[in-house]
Amino acid sequence: MITNFKELITAAKREQLPTLAVAVAQDLKILKAVKLASELGLARAVLVGNKAEIEAFAKEAELDLSEHQIVDVADKAEACLTAVKLVREGKADVPMKGLVETSVMLRAVLNKEHGLRGGKLLSHVGVLEVSDLDRLLVLSDSAMNIAPNVDDKAVIIENSLEVALALGLAEPKIAVLSASESVNEKMPSTVDAARLAAMNKEDGRFKPAIVSGPFALDNAVSKEAARIKGIDDPVAGQADVLIVPNIEAGNLLNKSLEYFAHAEKAGVIMGALAPIVLTSRASSEYSKMHSIALALLIHETSSKEK
Numbered sequence: 001m002i003t004n005f006k007e008l009i010t011a012a013k014r015e016q017l018p019t020l021a022v023a024v025a026q027d028l029k030i031l032k033a034v035k036l037a038s039e040l041g042l043a044r045a046v047l048v049g050n051k052a053e054i055e056a057f058a059k060e061a062e063l064d065l066s067e068h069q070i071v072d073v074a075d076k077a078e079a080c081l082t083a084v085k086l087v088r089e090g091k092a093d094v095p096m097k098g099l100v101e102t103s104v105m106l107r108a109v110l111n112k113e114h115g116l117r118g119g120k121l122l123s124h125v126g127v128l129e130v131s132d133l134d135r136l137l138v139l140s141d142s143a144m145n146i147a148p149n150v151d152d153k154a155v156i157i158e159n160s161l162e163v164a165l166a167l168g169l170a171e172p173k174i175a176v177l178s179a180s181e182s183v184n185e186k187m188p189s190t191v192d193a194a195r196l197a198a199m200n201k202e203d204g205r206f207k208p209a210i211v212s213g214p215f216a217l218d219n220a221v222s223k224e225a226a227r228i229k230g231i232d233d234p235v236a237g238q239a240d241v242l243i244v245p246n247i248e249a250g251n252l253l254n255k256s257l258e259y260f261a262h263a264e265k266a267g268v269i270m271g272a273l274a275p276i277v278l279t280s281r282a283s284s285e286y287s288k289m290h291s292i293a294l295a296l297l298i299h300e301t302s303s304k305e306k
């Protein structure tokens with residue numbers, strides 16, 4: 001089982017170097033992340049975007065461009081579509097969002113003709129290394145689906161489960177979060193959580209995971225909080241995966257962990273034909289490199305299953 005990002009990098013390395021297709025690559029942090037990924041032997045890149053700017057930032061990042069390729073596309077939406085197309089056509093393995101709004105990149109991924117739709121709901125899955133925890137924490141969906149209904153949340157769980165399994169968890173413990181551990185009709189996310197847990201108990205939909213809910217955050221991640229509240233549940237206090245009720249709750253939790261608890265982060269979009277590297281433009285080059293490693297690991301795991 002992979003418990004931190006150092007182990008993730010080791011696990012993501014391949015003999016055959018995979019290719020990243022970076023959309024709107026003209027950014028210092030993006031090119032520093034590509035340099036780190038390249039030096040660690042994780043991947044090479046096709047850099048799609050404004051060529052002159054890519055070359056200038058590459059110089060600043062001390063990135064040796066002879067190992068990578070540039071595709072000159074000035075328009076940002078067009079650059080996203082080009083990167084996605086490269087993956088669809090098998091010329092690259094994994095797309096990566098560069099210096100562009102999340103929604104612009106996601107629209108390219110969802111493009112009916114050239115995108116990477118796989119017939120499934122796409123969702124964001126974050127992985128966080130939090131200093132007080134002995135394991136990586138998986139968090140979804142804090143960046144794509146704005147107000148998912150219970151059926152969407154079921155697919156969000158499936159997409160998160162795929163990430164947890166790629167990280168080597170044999171029986172991931174998935175907590176469906178709300179603001180309370182009691183079902184309250186006036187708080188719809190508690191009702192959704194109970195239905196999702198029932199789906200697993202009755203039909204085994206999310207096997208091999210254990211899914212429980214609703215949970216408030218404290219009793220999902222703190223055994224002591226769960227004990228005090230008298231919650232006797234296999235997931236309580238030891239969740240590996242946190243499913244949030246909506247994008248606002250998820251985004252606030254994700255960024256609180258990053259800015260207040262100094263968590264290291266990685267993020268990908270799941271459910272498409274390939275995992276997509278997707279981090280906030282403000283994230284560090286390390287967060288971007290960890291996300292590259294995560295996407296490559298998932299890509300390799302799913303290729304083996306096919």
Ligand code: COD
Binds near residue numbers: 106107110
């Ligand atoms: N999975 C699969 N297909 C989808 C999804 C999804 N999650 N979302 C939309 N689609 C399909 C629809 O079925 C439809 O066919 C087409 O895409 C367009 O649907 P719309 O009109 O709902 O899509 P958009 O373009 O208005 O919005 C899609 C976004 C993903 C851009 C939108 O949901 C969004 O802006 N999400 C939040 C992104 C964000 O701001 N994150 C916060 C910063 S990190």
